[in-house]
Amino acid sequence: MKIIKKVMCFLLPVVVGLTLVGCAKRITDVSQLAGQKIRVRTVSALEAVTDEFIDNAQKEHREPFTDTEKSEIIDISQLNGRSIGVITGTVFDVMIDDAFENVRKEYFESYPDLIIALKQGKVSAFLTDEPVARLLCFEQDGIRYLEKYVSRDDYAFMFPKTENGAALRDCFNEFLAEIRANGTLNQIEDIWFGGGESVKNVTYPVSPDGAETLQFITNSDAAPFCYVKNEKIVGYDIDILCRFCEKYGYGLEISDAAMASLIPALVTGKADLAAGCIAVTEERAESVYFSDANYEGGVVAVVADENTAGDQLGFFEGLKESFYKNFIKENRWKILLSGLGITVLISVCSGIFGAVLGFGVCMLRRSQNKILGGIAAVYIRIMQGTPILVFLMILYYVIFGKSDISPVIVAIIGFSVNFSAYVSEIMRTGIEAVDKGQNEAALALGYTKTQSFFKIVFPQAARHFLPVIKGEFISLVKMTSIVGYITIQDLTKASDIIRSRTYEAFFPLIVTAVIYFVISWLLTVALSRIEIRLDPKKRQGQRKAAD
Amino acid sequence: MITIRGLKKEYPNITPLRNVNAEISKGDVISVIGPSGTGKSTLLRCINRLETPTSGDILIDGENVCDKKADLSRLRRKMGMVFQSFNLFGHMSIIENLMCAPMDLLGKSKTQAYERGMELLQTVGLAAKADSFPDELSGGQKQRVAIARALAMEPEILLFDEPTSALDPTMVGEVLSVIKRLADDGMTMLIVTHEMNFAKNVSNRVFYMDEGIIYEDGTPQQIFENPQNEKTRIFIKQLKVLSEIINQKNFDFPAINSRLEVFGRRQMMSQKQIYRMQLVFEEVVLQKLIHKGSIGEIRMDIEHSEREGSVNMIFEYNGEKYDLLGDEEELAVITLKGIAESIEYKYEGKKNHLILSI
Incomplete structure (x- = not known):
């Protein structure tokens, strides 16, 4: 049943589909046993997944991924001509070129990703340091490492x-x-x-x-x-x-x-x-x-091991075990919780500062002064044309490179600046969508330009642009998932950390996705409330409903 | 109350106001009429400085609006403005539209503003709509609210910029009757309008604007019944004019004849009228004037008044006094007398004038 868990983890959507097919097939099979027919029909879809079926599914789905040769890898020379995984920025990248011929390198960001790729057959092997390999293979079923060093190395x-x-x-x-x-x-x-x-x-x-x-x-x-x-x-x-x-x-x-x-x-x-x-x-x-060197060792190749038999756990026991491992053990849920806090902090602060800054940029952009307007336009162009990740790294490693500033603050600055560029353009469109006559009518009544803008034009513009900004803000929340690059432990990084300990993709990723969904949903609800407050008709409608 | 001196407004490729001078006194109800594009709205917008004049002065109770240091918000509070497109604030209810400016700018309390607002809505007949929103109202209702909103600031003068032009014909009446009531109450008003009857009946003065100036300024009786200027007359009578000049003996008769027909068709004249027009042209020019010779230049103006359905043909020719109707026996003269409702001849400034109405 270990297999079930694995397949569920990596091929969940496919397997659920196939499971239903398998279920139907099984019912046809047993339909000869007329007496038991009814009982079988009541069996739930998941329980109906039999071992043979899973084996079949696995074979069917492994084929596209498997490399040319099916024989078991026992020596590093067999890796020539295959694909090998490597973590970006590691020494193994160069080493592969020296040690093997004609291999295709696949780049990954972390060990959990590599191990999953290895198990799925996306790569035939990956290189790592022997102590790391030893530990990985101890903790993980389905992988082993080749004893022979690919190269000797010093670590320092x-x-x-x-x-x-x-x-x-x-x-x-x-x-x-x-x-x-x-x-x-x-x-x-x-x-x-x-x-x-x-x-x-x-x-x-x-x-x-x-x-x-x-x-x-x-x-x-x-x-x-x-x-x-x-x-x-x-x-x-x-x-x-x-x-x-x-x-x-x-x-x-x-x-x-x-x-x-x-x-x-x-x-x-x-x-x-x-x-x-x-x-x-x-x-x-x-x-x-x-x-x-504080450690002298060598680099070994880790390959998939099809012979290891895992401990036979039932499906639900497997899930339970996996849940325990990912969240309960070593209080790992706390990592997620603090990551969540950081993500919310960065999102909300960037949202607020970005909106305020965006408003300022929008005012500059609309100003009569051509130079100020030009500066704002250039600012917007640059910010919209720079990938936020690159911008964040420039901020952290170049602009604030020498200063002792918290990466969270750098992230808030980066996202605020980026968000402001979008917000200012959205606001400008909204403001320009308000009929000129509104401003004229206000001026004619005796309002000053400033009063007219804040009292008459802006509230009406807000009704146009708020729904768009809401969408932009939600995408900001999701964009914050890249702050791991500047050493911040946000929600995504927290799930990466858990995955790097448990080497499981299913729970950490799904739970993280669900948490992002919930944050976005809650923030949408909060913003919708503001939107209702700005729409006099909806507001009145609510008031009437309350009466 | 308002003195306008040498007002000029220039845009890069058009000059709507060349040189406007006017004096507006308290209690005046002035209709501003004139063809489109002659700066009527621009004049109004200059008065409350929604447009900045190129040069000239506008004095309101002695204060110059065109002065750079002028406190515009305070000066504008004296002048209510009603726009063609209403411009009610879409994010406020009707009563809020009336309450916001008095509360923000005149320091009225909420209760005061509300009470005055409801009073004004009552006078324009829309008290029942106080809690509605602008987009729930018809055009006529919106314009009445807009008038009430302007009144809520207790202005000394109301400026109307084509208040009924954006309205369905069925709704024009309700707005005009509100304006008429204000006029009866002695409100000072400047109304840019295309409603001639309204201008005639409600105002005590009419400005006819054309060519960037106030072309004619007078009482409605003067302007409508006895306009002093040719342009005014053409505009008031809503005349459509065709002019032809004939200066040689062998002129292109068929070409002019066909232009007469095209003009007639365009003015929706009946085929009979067109035929008569051509006949008069032929008899007068071809049979009489050209025939006589040594006439020189002949000018023919045809004026068609859509409203009255009348066509006037005016012939103007040089030379010594020559009344071509003199010979009563002649066939051409008999024909002309048969067609025309009236014929008038005069000799003025060494020119012969012959006017035929058909």
């Missing part, structure tokens, strides 16, 4: 190429040599690369007042080097780092970013050091300083 901490960076690196090297000599490093390895979950814990350094705080940046989906457990970033690298800070009296602040963002963060001075299963390469060494 990265420091910015500055004077301070060099000093910190020397200090860190000294510390590393010391713990290697006294055996502490071996102990740490035993803890994190072994199976005992209870001993895997770190104590963040408590920095004395006035001590320097190190800004550390990492990518938290590199278990066991660096991952999230009980809403806390832990791992082999983190353990070493904490001990280092403790010893030298540093405070520590950890931020979590995509693999590809680590080096930019160091270069722009956002972080003092970075780690998280980072292999030493010449290319990287051009941009950053590496410490001595």
Whole structure:
């Protein structure tokens, strides 16, 4: 029944369709047993899914994905000519070119995505560091790794190429040599690369007042080097780092970013050091300083394993288990909850500031002064023509690169600015849609231009543009899901973190989608209320209904 | 009360007001008439500065509206404006339309504004619609509300910019009767209108505007019954005119004849009338004037008044006094006398004038 769960997770829509077909088929089969016919009809669609049927479905649906050869992969040489998955920004990208011939590379953003792709046959293998592979294969059924190293590698901490960076690196090297000599490093390895979950814990350094705080940046989906457990970033690298800070009296602040963002963060001075299963390469060494290797290992290939038999759980037990794993275990729901808070915070603040700013831009755009109007027009063009993700990264890594500003504030600034460009144009259209005579009538009564605008023109314009802005705002809420790129743990990032621990796609993704839907729906309801307040007829209608 | 001096308004390719001068006194009810595009609305919009004049002065109780430092909002409060397109505030109910400006600008309390608003709605007969919204009203009702809204500011003068032009003919009456009542109450008003009968019966003065100036200013009797200027007369009588000039003996007779026919058709004259017109033309010009020779230039004007259905043919020719009707025995003269309802001849300024009505 493990298979059911897997198929349900990845091929849910297809399988539900096929399930119904299968159900019908089964009823025809048993129709010879006249006496049992009625009973069978009452069996629910899901229960009617039999093992054979699932097997059939699986075979049918695996075929399009499978690579040319069906034989089991036992040696890395067999991977030549196949497709191999790689995480963007990792050292494996280059390594694949050196180690294999004629392979097609597929780029992914995280391990959960890679594992899912591997299991579905979208890629034949992916490369990763041996300790990571060991842990992945321990936790996950259906994958195994090839013992033979694809290449040997050293893993180390990265420091910015500055004077301070060099000093910190020397200090860190000294510390590393010391713990290697006294055996502490071996102990740490035993803890994190072994199976005992209870001993895997770190104590963040408590920095004395006035001590320097190190800004550390990492990518938290590199278990066991660096991952999230009980809403806390832990791992082999983190353990070493904490001990280092403790010893030298540093405070520590950890931020979590995509693999590809680590080096930019160091270069722009956002972080003092970075780690998280980072292999030493010449290319990287051009941009950053590496410490001595804190772990020497190798890279192995992880492939799908069709022989592993999972523990046989029923469908509902499977769901229950999966739910427990994704949300209850290690209080993972709390990650979602705080992510939700961040998403709502960014959305609402950006919505409000963006609307206010948009109004200002709209006023400039409408101003008689051609220069001001031109500036506003250019501003709008630029903002509408820049992808928000790129703009956000520019803000974070370039414009605010040197300042110590919270990424959440950067995100709010970025989305406000982006939203304002759209809002201003929507408002302008709405204002221009109001008949000129309205303004003239107000002026003729003795209102000043300003009074006339706010009292007569704008309220009528609002009735035109509010529904459009409502839609734009909802899309803003959904757009905030990219803030993970600048180290913010929003709702999407929270579900990524959970997936990087559980390697399951179904629950984290579906639940996240549902939460986004609910937020959008609630915000729509709230905005609709404002809309009703602005529409005198609806307002009156409500009043009459209330009487 | 209002003095307009040398008012000029220029747009890049048109000059609706060239040089307007006028004096408006308290209690005047002035109708502004004239062909379209002659600056009637522009004049009104300049008075309350919805348009900025190019040059000239407009003094309201001695204060110059055209002064850059003029407190426009305060000056505008003295002048109510009623627009062709009503311009009621769509997001407010009828009573709110009447209450908002007095509350915001005159500092009236809500109760005061409400009571005055209802009173005004009563006078325009729309008290029952107080809680409706503008888009639920007919055009005539909207315009009556617009008048009430202007009155709510207690203005000293009301400016009407073609108040009935956007209305269904069936609704014109209700609006005009409201305006008439205001006139009877002694309200000072300036009304741009195309309703000639209304202008004639309600106003005490009429401005005929043309060519960017006030062409003629007088009482309705003067303007409508005895207009001093040719243009005014053409406009008042709603005349359509065809002019032809004949200056040589061998002129293109068939061409003029066919132009007469086209003009007649366009004016919806009967075939009989067109035939008579052509006949008069032929008899007068061909049989008499050309025949006589040494006449020089002959000018023929044909005026058709749609309203009265009459056609006047005016011939003007140089030379010494020559009444072509002199020879009563002649066939042409008998024919002309038979066709025309009246014939008039005079010799003025060394020119012969012959006017035939058919």
